[in-house]
Amino acid sequence: MLNIQTPTLLLDKQKMLQNIELIVNKANVHNVILRPHVKTHQSHKIANYFRKFGIDKITVSSLDQAIYFSKDDWKDITVAFPVNILEIDKINFLASKIKLNLIIESQYVATFLEQKLEALVSIYIKIDVGYNRTGLKIDETNKINKIVEIIRYSKKLKFEGFLSHSGHSYNAKSIEEISNVHKESLTVQKRIKEIYAKGFPNLINSIGDTPTCSLMNDFRNIDEIRPGTFLFYDLVQWKIGACTLYQIAIAMACPVVAKHASRNEIIIYGGSAHFSKDFSILPSNEKYFGYVVELKETNWEIPEQMDYVKSLSQEHGIVKVKQERFQKIREGDILTILPIHSCLTGNIMKKYLTMEGEIIHRL
Amino acid sequence: MLNIQTPTLLLDKQKMLQNIELIVNKANVHNVILRPHVKTHQSHKIANYFRKFGIDKITVSSLDQAIYFSKDDWKDITVAFPVNILEIDKINFLASKIKLNLIIESQYVATFLEQKLEALVSIYIKIDVGYNRTGLKIDETNKINKIVEIIRYSKKLKFEGFLSHSGHSYNAKSIEEISNVHKESLTVQKRIKEIYAKGFPNLINSIGDTPTCSLMNDFRNIDEIRPGTFLFYDLVQWKIGACTLYQIAIAMACPVVAKHASRNEIIIYGGSAHFSKDFSILPSNEKYFGYVVELKETNWEIPEQMDYVKSLSQEHGIVKVKQERFQKIREGDILTILPIHSCLTGNIMKKYLTMEGEIIHRL
Numbered sequence: 233m234l235n236i237q238t239p240t241l242l243l244d245k246q247k248m249l250q251n252i253e254l255i256v257n258k259a260n261v262h263n264v265i266l267r268p269h270v271k272t273h274q275s276h277k278i279a280n281y282f283r284k285f286g287i288d289k290i291t292v293s294s295l296d297q298a299i300y301f302s303k304d305d306w307k308d309i310t311v312a313f314p315v316n317i318l319e320i321d322k323i324n325f326l327a328s329k330i331k332l333n334l335i336i337e338s339q340y341v342a343t344f345l346e347q348k349l350e351a352l353v354s355i356y357i358k359i360d361v362g363y364n365r366t367g368l369k370i371d372e373t374n375k376i377n378k379i380v381e382i383i384r385y386s387k388k389l390k391f392e393g394f395l396s397h398s399g400h401s402y403n404a405k406s407i408e409e410i411s412n413v414h415k416e417s418l419t420v421q422k423r424i425k426e427i428y429a430k431g432f433p434n435l436i437n438s439i440g441d442t443p444t445c446s447l448m449n450d451f452r453n454i455d456e457i458r459p460g461t462f463l464f465y466d467l468v469q470w471k472i473g474a475c476t477l478y479q480i481a482i483a484m485a486c487p488v489v490a491k492h493a494s495r496n497e498i499i500i501y502g503g504s505a506h507f508s509k510d511f512s513i514l515p516s517n518e519k520y521f522g523y524v525v526e527l528k529e530t531n532w533e534i535p536e537q538m539d540y541v542k543s544l545s546q547e548h549g550i551v552k553v554k555q556e557r558f559q560k561i562r563e564g565d566i567l568t569i570l571p572i573h574s575c576l577t578g579n580i581m582k583k584y585l586t587m588e589g590e591i592i593h594r595l
Numbered sequence: 596m597l598n599i600q601t602p603t604l605l606l607d608k609q610k611m612l613q614n615i616e617l618i619v620n621k622a623n624v625h626n627v628i629l630r631p632h633v634k635t636h637q638s639h640k641i642a643n644y645f646r647k648f649g650i651d652k653i654t655v656s657s658l659d660q661a662i663y664f665s666k667d668d669w670k671d672i673t674v675a676f677p678v679n680i681l682e683i684d685k686i687n688f689l690a691s692k693i694k695l696n697l698i699i700e701s702q703y704v705a706t707f708l709e710q711k712l713e714a715l716v717s718i719y720i721k722i723d724v725g726y727n728r729t730g731l732k733i734d735e736t737n738k739i740n741k742i743v744e745i746i747r748y749s750k751k752l753k754f755e756g757f758l759s760h761s762g763h764s765y766n767a768k769s770i771e772e773i774s775n776v777h778k779e780s781l782t783v784q785k786r787i788k789e790i791y792a793k794g795f796p797n798l799i800n801s802i803g804d805t806p807t808c809s810l811m812n813d814f815r816n817i818d819e820i821r822p823g824t825f826l827f828y829d830l831v832q833w834k835i836g837a838c839t840l841y842q843i844a845i846a847m848a849c850p851v852v853a854k855h856a857s858r859n860e861i862i863i864y865g866g867s868a869h870f871s872k873d874f875s876i877l878p879s880n881e882k883y884f885g886y887v888v889e890l891k892e893t894n895w896e897i898p899e900q901m902d903y904v905k906s907l908s909q910e911h912g913i914v915k916v917k918q919e920r921f922q923k924i925r926e927g928d929i930l931t932i933l934p935i936h937s938c939l940t941g942n943i944m945k946k947y948l949t950m951e952g953e954i955i956h957r958l
Contacts (some may be wrong), residue, residue: 237681314852317927318600366862489677509872564680
């Protein structure tokens, strides 16, 4: 049995490998490049599992992640975040070593790079396909043209293609909504590529979010997908319908520290300082912060009836459990809980414990 | 000027020292022990500023924090979290070195400690004064008596007193509500101490939360206060009325990476992976995730009109700004933002940059 004394992020490697295989196969079937987003795990060891499936391109969300992975010999990295010009030294360091792909969305930044770059980088123009966070809208032709013109005459910028992220798929309430998000993204990406195809025949259309990459089966005119969360999945993805509970590959193991019989509530050592503060909504409209599973020797099982984390303060979690379970639990037991958002939980916990007892560190 | 390239947690040491001094003076005036909660900062260096004010007792929220601070020669530490019996080895390690104060709320845990302890520890019984998270209610006399009896005949457990945390003060909407929370806590603590005063004449009544410790002026029958957040404060405390905006001593400095003129929105490098996901509510009922201030050479200034962080995804923040500010900002500038919850932001960021350019690390 695993030696757990404090809140611990468990990783079921078998589930993770199955999740990877599923998306790898899907990318192959649809003939798109799979460039997984590694921000979800941020670990050399886990990235190496992708290599076994033939993956040699990754996506990161910061230059620090790019540097970390370049040290483990990843040679083709897309930083899927608008260029932060304050980090020009890191950009030049990376550009001299690997194929570095950056995303830009303004003339100002394009000009800055053209002036300051010391080696070639590949550029995606960031397109906003409906998420309304950042990126250029397809009808901002004047702005897009100006960037394209800077790239066209630059010796340091290579025009790689168009990149988008349909983050609004995370808020989808049905598969129809996800399908609509995806269709809009396909339409926009197809059109923008056609506009510039004449001058640049080999542009890449890159999209990436776990719900659409998990659930959709139409990737026409798409060259590359960049999902990340699919590796672990989580309760947000489950609620969307992008995975089953059985596919969720990480769980928090938390010591029981107190019991309250009058309200069938268990206090665990595990709070927002471990899980993060993300929540999801139960059918009863209550917030919840995690789903209790049964820890076994080599995996965890999903109970038929759901017990859940009702609230989190910084180190305390309050778990609402059914009467039968309540009576069986005592202080010093471990409650194992599927997290709401695996990226943020991993970001805080900083390491994983596999069901085989191996500790996997991350950036 | 500070060298900032990525999201950075700034610390205004002058404000922090003023915040410390205010609470130290208050504790002196009311003749209560100040045992500050160091989970907010988790730094040897910052804890040392308290020493200059004569503080020699601290509160932590985990045994790992207790070990970290014991290494810097703190000799009297309260772990204000229900004993996690799985960490008995750490407890024995600490009990052999320092005055270790633990909190318990069940006969089961009291018996466990009595059997497994190798050195003396001081015990507070955790009382629930209305927060309804954990602790024993004052009318659970049977349970309290059983714990007291175990302690009474134990050579390893010393009965130190009663400890409570009015965490519901954080949800207060007015000073009257905070006052009611505080009064209830005083009443309960007074009564419970009286009940056991005969057998144990020197029991300590310990309370602690930043809103009541900042705002209340009646600490009769209280022996010790354990606030933590007051050191930095944050927008939650500001909303409650526990501090002014000028007292908030930490701020996130975030690079500007994109601009959207059509909606006066600035995209910053700084998301829930840096701020945490805590939010507060504007008078307009919208969520917000931070308050923009003006970074100057040696401090920051509070603008008369509020610009705010409208949403956070993992690395992106969307900042809604007024037209005049929008036009002045460009990519590569730094936006400085007061955080919603300083404990959680610190928990993720792991280090502070003072306005003098010093990096302060934490656990």
